[in-house]
Amino acid sequence: MQFDSFTARECPDPRTTAPHILPLYATSSYVFDDINEGIEIFKNIESGHVYSRYANPTVDAVAQKIADLETWGLDWKATPVMTSSGMSAIATLLLGVLKTGDKVLSQANLYGGTTELLKAVFGQIGIETVFIDLKDLKAVESAMKADPSIRMLYCETPANPTLACVDIEALAQLAHQNGALCAIDNTFATPYLQQPFALGVDFVVHSTTKYLNGHGNSTAGIVLGKDHDVMRKQVWKAMKLVGTNCSPFEAWLTHNGLKTFSLRMERHCSNALKIAQFLEAHPAVERVNYPGLASHPDHALASRQMKNGYGAMLSFELKGGYEAGIQAMNRFKMCTLAPTLGDVDTLVLHPASSSHIAVPREVRLQNGITDGLIRLSVGIENPDDLIADLAQAIA
Numbered sequence: 310m311q312f313d314s315f316t317a318r319e320c321p322d323p324r325t326t327a328p329h330i331l332p333l334y335a336t337s338s339y340v341f342d343d344i345n346e347g348i349e350i351f352k353n354i355e356s357g358h359v360y361s362r363y364a365n366p367t368v369d370a371v372a373q374k375i376a377d378l379e380t381w382g383l384d385w386k387a388t389p390v391m392t393s394s395g396m397s398a399i400a401t402l403l404l405g406v407l408k409t410g411d412k413v414l415s416q417a418n419l420y421g422g423t424t425e426l427l428k429a430v431f432g433q434i435g436i437e438t439v440f441i442d443l444k445d446l447k448a449v450e451s452a453m454k455a456d457p458s459i460r461m462l463y464c465e466t467p468a469n470p471t472l473a474c475v476d477i478e479a480l481a482q483l484a485h486q487n488g489a490l491c492a493i494d495n496t497f498a499t500p501y502l503q504q505p506f507a508l509g510v511d512f513v514v515h516s517t518t519k520y521l522n523g524h525g526n527s528t529a530g531i532v533l534g535k536d537h538d539v540m541r542k543q544v545w546k547a548m549k550l551v552g553t554n555c556s557p558f559e560a561w562l563t564h565n566g567l568k569t570f571s572l573r574m575e576r577h578c579s580n581a582l583k584i585a586q587f588l589e590a591h592p593a594v595e596r597v598n599y600p601g602l603a604s605h606p607d608h609a610l611a612s613r614q615m616k617n618g619y620g621a622m623l624s625f626e627l628k629g630g631y632e633a634g635i636q637a638m639n640r641f642k643m644c645t646l647a648p649t650l651g652d653v654d655t656l657v658l659h660p661a662s663s664s665h666i667a668v669p670r671e672v673r674l675q676n677g678i679t680d681g682l683i684r685l686s687v688g689i690e691n692p693d694d695l696i697a698d699l700a701q702a703i704a
């Protein structure tokens with residue numbers, strides 16, 4: 310045997326040795342049986358894999374699974390394109406469907422990276438974003454009517470870190486009435502809690518890095534779309550040409566995580582509700598932001614558009630302000646200080662001293678990010694242990 314002739318042809322027959330676990334296709338390209346097969350695949354006459362930047366069987370399997378989750382119970386299935394991260398999913402979607410001169414309408418309290426992407430990268434290539442309060446549907450309508458170049462309404466709900474919600478169905482309707490597309494970042498809620506396609510949106514994006522994977526060991530993202538042609542001819546094309554493809558290993562880790570997705574979400578949500586109730590009754594706590602509490606301003610809206618629970622992201626404000634926030638952060642024993650979310654273990658973040666340290670205090674306060682605000686990504690640990698840790702940290 311030649312030293313350089315190792316190909317899949319040397320693998321045992323996959324039909325007789327079908328693996329139980331999704332195989333990890335660590336290959337950059339694929340072998341054609343003969344030249345005709347190659348021609349037919351290249352011409353798109355026959356389906357088949359060519360090159361892993363275009364498509365990879367491991368990545369495809371995970372993408373299809375997430376599409377099943379996002380359109381579960383609907384009479385159609387979303388077309389997915391998996392990407393290297395949540396950020397590249399958002400960028401790939403916008404590059405695929407917008408052109409210079411088009412505008413995006415969005416909210417101020419987006420994921421920080423998204424705000425920066427819209428301003429710094431897309432702003433620079435002439436795709437500007439108008440930021441308004443998307444809760445104000447009248448303002449949304451007049452903004453869209455006043456500017457026909459707004460081609461996309463991009464939203465996030467519940468949003469970081471006050472868990473403010475926007476009305477997905479109403480926004481999708483307003484977008485469509487005004488000739489725009491509607492996209493949503495469903496990372497916080499996940500399809501277990503919120504199915505934006507059922508409420509009329511055109512695109513859903515995710516950072517699968519968070520709850521869909523759930524174990525904090527991979528970075529990936531996905532764009533899902535209702536219109537198959539737009540997804541293939543525009544979004545998939547942008548992914549393939551810019552090279553925002555997902556690595557098969559990251560997809561494989563995500564697949565592993567998805568096996569316990571519903572179990573994790575159930576526990577995430579019940580833990581979060583218990584913790585929110587504990588914190589709300591605590592004398593050191595000024596306010597708790599959790600859409601599952603009746604005291605949250607968007608509780609009714611969240612109850613209408615979310616199902617199975619209210620998620621596991623929450624934030625709370627300590628009466629002692631900045632100092633109290635810093636002190637609590639240094640006292641946590643079980644909760645981990647980490648600037649991510651959606652993992653099986655509980656993560657804490659003090660935005661004023663970390664993620665929002667560069668944001669001027671007035672701007673921060675305008676967005677509800679007060680000095681003593683602590684954000685929790687509630688994990689799936691024993692809830693009594695978590696409450697004990699919180700109790701000693703904020704005592």
Ligand SMILES: *Cc1c(COP(=O)(O)O)cnc(C)c1O
Nearest residue numbers: 394395396420494496516518529
């Ligand atoms: C983390 C996150 C992103 C970015 O995802 P990456 O996988 O880190 O690129 C986008 N949106 C939301 C809501 C997120 O939490």
